[in-house]
Amino acid sequence: xxxxxxxxxxxxxxxxxxxxxxxxxxxxxxxxxxxxxxxxxxxxxxxxxxxxxxxxxxxxxxxxxxxxxxxxxxxxxxxxxxxxxxxxxxxxxxxxxxxxxxxxxxxxxxxxx
Amino acid sequence: xxxxxxxxxxxxxxxxxxxxxxxxxxxxxxxxxxxxxxxxxxxxxxxxxxxxxxxxxxxxxxxxxxxxxxxxxxxxxxxxxxxxxxxxxxxxxxxxxxxxxxxxxxxxxxxxxxxx
Numbered sequence: 433x434x435x436x437x438x439x440x441x442x443x444x445x446x447x448x449x450x451x452x453x454x455x456x457x458x459x460x461x462x463x464x465x466x467x468x469x470x471x472x473x474x475x476x477x478x479x480x481x482x483x484x485x486x487x488x489x490x491x492x493x494x495x496x497x498x499x500x501x502x503x504x505x506x507x508x509x510x511x512x513x514x515x516x517x518x519x520x521x522x523x524x525x526x527x528x529x530x531x532x533x534x535x536x537x538x539x540x541x542x543x544x545x
Numbered sequence: 546x547x548x549x550x551x552x553x554x555x556x557x558x559x560x561x562x563x564x565x566x567x568x569x570x571x572x573x574x575x576x577x578x579x580x581x582x583x584x585x586x587x588x589x590x591x592x593x594x595x596x597x598x599x600x601x602x603x604x605x606x607x608x609x610x611x612x613x614x615x616x617x618x619x620x621x622x623x624x625x626x627x628x629x630x631x632x633x634x635x636x637x638x639x640x641x642x643x644x645x646x647x648x649x650x651x652x653x654x655x656x657x658x659x660x661x
Contacts, residue, residue, distance in 0.1 A: 468652075473654075474654055475549070475551075475638060475652040475653050475654040475655050476589075476638070476640075476652040477652070478649060478650075481649075521588065521589070531577065531642060531650070532579070532591060532594065533579075533589075533591070533640075533650060535588040535589045536588060537587060537588040538586075538587070538588050
């Protein structure tokens with residue numbers, strides 16, 4: 433079945449450091465891929481998405497490229513801020529699916545001043 | 546736009562009682578709502594999918610008689626945890642998807658349930 437695997441956290445970085453959070457997936461066909469962010473005490477928010485191979489999703493300085501050959505959708509940001517501290521979830525919706533999201537386990541990011 | 550609210554945000558109840566959690570789409574009509582459960586430091590687990598006016602579809606392993614889901618209108622879905630036990634303590638999150646919104650789900654802020 434479909435699944436998503438994320439790197440274990442927590443990830444602790446200093447402000448302005450480069451961020452990479454790895455995400456790989458297993459799915460048949462051509463899933464749509466998503467990154468969601470959950471700030472402390474809040475619900476999940478869609479950060480970015482990509483719906484086909486080689487698409488790059490981007491938002492608020494974050495980017496992720498849909499790599500079919502490596503079944504990956506790694507999240508990157510060139511310079512993190514303290515306000516980026518949150519839990520990040522990689523997720524997919526399988527092709528032909530009814531829209532059910534399959535989530536990775538989440539990666540906690542802590543950015544220190 | 547696309548705001549989803551949940552009520553209550555926190556609830557503490559005694560073992561054996563039932564608790565109802567509401568999920569509302571505030572500025573759009575939600576044809577489909579999803580209910581998730583999130584364990585500490587773990588991912589979200591989809592419990593069920595509900596389409597307005599029809600019975601919810603439960604994921605494997607989720608007891609439909611224990612977690613009653615009603616989606617009676619295009620802006621409201623409810624999850625009732627019946628005869629709650631301490632192991633039901635968790636963070637419950639709903640999401641909503643409207644017509645024409647393709648895959649995008651809008652998430653509520655979650656409800657922290659503690660059963661004593």
